[in-house]
Amino acid sequence: MNEYYITPPYAQLPLACCEPDMTALARFYQTHFLRKAISVYEWKYPKYWNFDYFIYNLYVKGFVSVLYTNEYGLIPQECGLLGWKVMQEPEGIFVGTQFVQINHRSIGDKCELFKVNADYSSMMDVVNMYASICAKIMSGILVNIDNTKLAYLIPVPDSKASKSVKTILDSVYNGERAVPYAKDMIQDDWKFFTQNVGQNYIVDRLLSDLRKTENDFDTRIGINNTNVEKRERMLTDEVNSNNGDVMSEAWERLERLKKSCDSINAQFGADLMSVDFNKKVVNVVENRANPNPNRDVSV
Secondary structure, eight states, X not given: OOTTOSSOGGGOOOGGGGOOOHXXXXXXXXXXXXXXXXXXXXXXXXXXXXXXXHHHIIIIISEEEEEEETTTEEEEEOOEEEEEOTTSOEEEEEEEOSXXXXXXXXXXXXXXXXXXXXXXXXXXXXXXXXXXXXXXXXXXXXXXHHHTSOEEEOOOSSHHHHHHHHHHHHHHHTTOSOOOOOTXXXXXXXXXXXXXXXXXXXXXXXXXXXXXXXXXXXXXXXXXXXXXXXXXXXXHHHHTTTHHHHHHHHXXXXXXXXXXXXXXXXXXXXXXXXXXXXXXXXXXXXXXXXXXXXXXXXX
């Protein structure tokens, strides 16, 4: 019975169980924005690595060590910082995982520290902020959709009749072509609970705010975007007008990560690691650009 579905029967929950609350919405957008932030750069790394371990430590914790061990070779490891120097830089790191225990390893001695931000902070501050905003907007959308539905006010003599009426309405709303009912079940005094649906409906404006918020996040992490909601055709210069804002932080992070990759390659005398902008993301922007700035760009 389940041969046409990917989701197994035990994972198929009733709709009532899937109704998202604020925590679930925030978690959804946390995952969404973190993946977008990770997608900005494309990495070269040793094939035997678990890249997810490396990149999630880098983005979620803010820094991760790459070091050589006799048992495992060159590997990434979650670490702590040691020995702050005069320029407020750590001199070394320590590792205390289940598999690797290192009390002290100097940075630059078969070891390099990768950090995503200059102050050793993670990407989760910006991810969490935008996830919180989008969760609140989406919660407003769900509430507004519920508030714009029509409802019936139906007088019933007892709870048994109430259940029967609900069963009838559920069958109708589920699209059944014929719904049998007792003759005395349908009453002339059924009434609509009506609202000014057109005036109360603001989902379109909330969706616009959701897109603007996501565009603002894209600007902060280095993904090109522009406000194309108001106009159908824009000049190339207008499409690219926010490139400076988009690339400023992205370039700053890239240069720092490249420096760490170069340090690893220099320490081990091989082209082991590199990082650059993800060309798949860049191509999306380039395909929308127009080589003639005097012509329109359809968006």
